[in-house]
Amino acid sequence: FGSSQFREIRDSADAFAQSLWKQSFSWYLLNSLLCFRDGFNPHDPLATVYLTNPELFSSEKMRISILENGPGKGASRKAAAGSEINVALDVDKEKFLRNVVATLKRNNPE
Numbered sequence: 001f002g003s004s005q006f007r008e009i010r011d012s013a014d015a016f017a018q019s020l021w022k023q024s025f026s027w028y029l030l031n032s033l034l035c036f037r038d039g040f041n042p043h044d045p046l047a048t049v050y051l052t053n054p055e056l057f058s059s060e061k062m063r064i065s066i067l068e069n070g071p072g073k074g075a076s077r078k079a080a081a082g083s084e085i086n087v088a089l090d091v092d093k094e095k096f097l098r099n100v101v102a103t104l105k106r107n108n109p110e
Contacts (some may be wrong), residue, residue: 049096059089061087062078
């Protein structure tokens with residue numbers, strides 16, 4: 001999400017989206033200041049949109065493992081063994097953002 005998506009949600013969304021905007025905006029600002037970029041990766045909406053619109057994503061079947069110890073604890077890595085899963089590698093950013101903003105605005109048409 002970048003500044004234009006945040007403004008669009010803030011200015012024309014329903015009460016739920018307004019609440020989401022208020023809770024997410026500090027994360028957006030912190031990421032902008034620490035990483036010097038406009039926006040952040042919205043992980044939960046990415047997973048949700050993948051379930052409803054998988055055609056927006058490129059993916060690959062692979063085996064992964066989850067690091068259990070150390071500074072990278074919880075990170076996923078490609079592995080030689082284990083169950084094969086479908087891993088999303090990329091998304092059509094513009095279509096994804098339009099989908100999320102339209103969903104948030106659904107109860108408050110312009």
